[in-house]
Amino acid sequence: MTSARSIIAKLSPLLACLGLLAVWQIAALWLDTESFPTASHALQTVPQILGDPEQLLNILDSIRRMVIGFSLAVLISIPLGLAMGRSARVSAFFNPLLMMIYPVPKAALMPVIMLWLGVGDASKTLVIFLGVSLPVIYHSFQGAKAVEEKMLWSGAAMGLNGLQRMVRIVLPAALPEILTGCRTGLVLALITMVTSEMIARQSGAGNILFNAMDMAQYDTVFAMIIIIGALGIVLDAAFDKLRWRLVKWAEPHQEILLGAS
Amino acid sequence: MQVPLRPEIDTGTGATSGERARAMIEIASVSKRFETSGRKSHLALSDINLTVDDGAFVSILGPSGCGKSTLLYIVGGFVAPSEGVARMKGTTITGPGPDRGPVFQEFALFPWKTVLGNVTYGLRQQGVKRGEAEAQSLRLIEMVGLKGFEHFYPKELSGGMKQRVAIARTLAYRPSVLLMDEPFGALDAHTRTRLQNDLLNIWERDRKTVLFVTHSVEEAVFLSDKVVVMTRAPGRIKQIVDIDLPRPRIRAELLLDSHYQKYVVDIERMIDDGRDDAEHS
Ligand SMILES: Nc1ncnc2c1ncn2[C@@H]1O[C@H](COP(=O)(O)OP(=O)(O)OP(=O)(O)O)[C@@H](O)[C@H]1O
Ligand SMILES: [Mg+2]
Numbered sequence: 001m002t003s004a005r006s007i008i009a010k011l012s013p014l015l016a017c018l019g020l021l022a023v024w025q026i027a028a029l030w031l032d033t034e035s036f037p038t039a040s041h042a043l044q045t046v047p048q049i050l051g052d053p054e055q056l057l058n059i060l061d062s063i064r065r066m067v068i069g070f071s072l073a074v075l076i077s078i079p080l081g082l083a084m085g086r087s088a089r090v091s092a093f094f095n096p097l098l099m100m101i102y103p104v105p106k107a108a109l110m111p112v113i114m115l116w117l118g119v120g121d122a123s124k125t126l127v128i129f130l131g132v133s134l135p136v137i138y139h140s141f142q143g144a145k146a147v148e149e150k151m152l153w154s155g156a157a158m159g160l161n162g163l164q165r166m167v168r169i170v171l172p173a174a175l176p177e178i179l180t181g182c183r184t185g186l187v188l189a190l191i192t193m194v195t196s197e198m199i200a201r202q203s204g205a206g207n208i209l210f211n212a213m214d215m216a217q218y219d220t221v222f223a224m225i226i227i228i229g230a231l232g233i234v235l236d237a238a239f240d241k242l243r244w245r246l247v248k249w250a251e252p253h254q255e256i257l258l259g260a261s
Numbered sequence: 262m263q264v265p266l267r268p269e270i271d272t273g274t275g276a277t278s279g280e281r282a283r284a285m286i287e288i289a290s291v292s293k294r295f296e297t298s299g300r301k302s303h304l305a306l307s308d309i310n311l312t313v314d315d316g317a318f319v320s321i322l323g324p325s326g327c328g329k330s331t332l333l334y335i336v337g338g339f340v341a342p343s344e345g346v347a348r349m350k351g352t353t354i355t356g357p358g359p360d361r362g363p364v365f366q367e368f369a370l371f372p373w374k375t376v377l378g379n380v381t382y383g384l385r386q387q388g389v390k391r392g393e394a395e396a397q398s399l400r401l402i403e404m405v406g407l408k409g410f411e412h413f414y415p416k417e418l419s420g421g422m423k424q425r426v427a428i429a430r431t432l433a434y435r436p437s438v439l440l441m442d443e444p445f446g447a448l449d450a451h452t453r454t455r456l457q458n459d460l461l462n463i464w465e466r467d468r469k470t471v472l473f474v475t476h477s478v479e480e481a482v483f484l485s486d487k488v489v490v491m492t493r494a495p496g497r498i499k500q501i502v503d504i505d506l507p508r509p510r511i512r513a514e515l516l517l518d519s520h521y522q523k524y525v526v527d528i529e530r531m532i533d534d535g536r537d538d539a540e541h542s
Binding site for chain 1: 334337338339356357358359361362363365367369370371372373374382383386387414415416430431434436
């Protein structure tokens with residue numbers, strides 16, 4: 001049963017993209033300056049960049065750091081956030097620390113981190129890690145705090161010990177909230193990835209972007225913006241799909257009902 | 262043929278009748294005080310003494326907020342008493358355990374599990390193989406009238422359906438004591454009657470001990486060996502009424518039985534008295 005409306009709903013992101021490109025194209029033609037290439041020019045440059053092995057390796061470097069930074073952050077932040085949400089003592093211990101780190105732009109720490117860890121992978125991965133950690137900790141904390149106590153009691157009555165309740169009740173119950181944090185974290189990972197490479201120019205997508213900027217290669221600048229933007233959109237969409245699969249039991253309205261009977 | 266016209270009334274000590282085996286649960290001088298957000302504390306339960314015999318069906322009646330749920334939580338081991346002790350088979354209760362199965366007023370189902378997943382949960386926890394656990398769970402789901410809904414998630418169920426899942430989930434792992442907090446509160450009259458009968462059947466078959474909170478006097482009298490009537494806050498035991506009606510109890514017969522009717526009227530009067538007390542004080 002695909003109605004016209006659902007087809008439009010599915011196509012709407014694509015239409016939005018096409019609309020944006022059209023506006024860009026018209027604006028660029030109209031302004032006609034060298035620093036603002038047309039959308040078609042920028043799009044034509046994309047395959048050139050991706051076709052160049054050196055550039056491609058640079059971009060893959062970025063993605064690798066992002067994946068490592070994001071994964072480490074999630075692996076550490078979820079247990080920490082959950083523990084904080086369920087234990088006043090753990091929360092009292094970590095809260096002041098997090099309150100201090102929270103408002104600091106993580107990229108602003110980059111110079112100090114570079115001083116200690118150099119300009120290589122370690123610094124950049126650490127900044128990504130920090131950027132991702134806070135939203136994931138925060139949402140895991142909120143999710144764990146909101147778990148209905150009677151649910152934990154039910155588990156305790158069935159014989160689950162403290163750790164089992166944490167893993168088998170608090171974790172799944174807080175999962176929708178945790179994944180919301182992870183989604184924010186994913187976008188932040190992309191942002192901190194680019195910023196870190198802007199500050200420590202050595203490799204990566206941000207490096208290509210800002211080098212091209214310095215050399216006034218505006219086609220490349222805009223092509224890189226398209227590549228990074230597309231990467232963000234694809235990652236976010238993929239993650240949202242995963243999220244939906246994992247927590248469809250919590251979504252307020254959809255049609256599992258029809259399939260079940 | 263039945264003797265007492267005036268229901269026999271225990272003094273608040275909850276002395277055992279002595280006929281049947283030993284005490285399953287003893288609640289001795291239990292009080293519970295809640296610290297409410299710094300200012301003043303709230304005395305929810307005051308000096309509760311109650312003995313529940315092995316295999317007995319005991320109901321607790323009382324006005325809203327008198328501490329009925331709190332009393333169940335203390336027996337469940339979820340909440341520690343401020344004073345006094347609760348014992349199970351002579352051992353002081355210090356925490357929850359699978360020997361005492363709670364059915365909470367709020368259901369507290371696991372929303373990420375289907376109906377079947379919820380009911381199977383306790384059995385799987387006890388190491389029962391998946392196939393066997395599912396077979397047993399399916400029988401229970403059918404008993405509570407949810408056949409066909411096995412693969413629904415809790416959010417797709419009505420309040421009454423959730424309540425029935427909660428009952429099945431607890432019955433599944435066969436606790437020897439059931440702690441039921443208004444388990445039939447959200448059900449329509451028809452389902453309620455059916456589940457009352459089912460519960461009585463299970464109770465008679467498995468000889469479980471049941472501590473049952475309800476707001477319905479008829480339900481309490483129909484089901485119970487003993488009805489505990491509590492006063493308005495702070496919750497104290499006002500009276501304990503032994504329900505001396507023969508078993509197995511058939512609802513249709515009982516409704517016409519004058520002893521049954523007298524129990525209901527007397528207990529309703531006790532609860533009304535409590536209300537007057539509260540208004541005058
Ligand atoms: N965790 C808590 N902290 C503070 N006060 C509490 C807490 N739990 C219960 N109380 C108080 O204790 C009293 C008894 O609560 P309880 O839930 O046991 O009543 P109840 O008899 O089950 O009521 P109902 O019939 O409405 O379910 C109430 O006045 C309530 O406000
Ligand atoms: Mg209650």
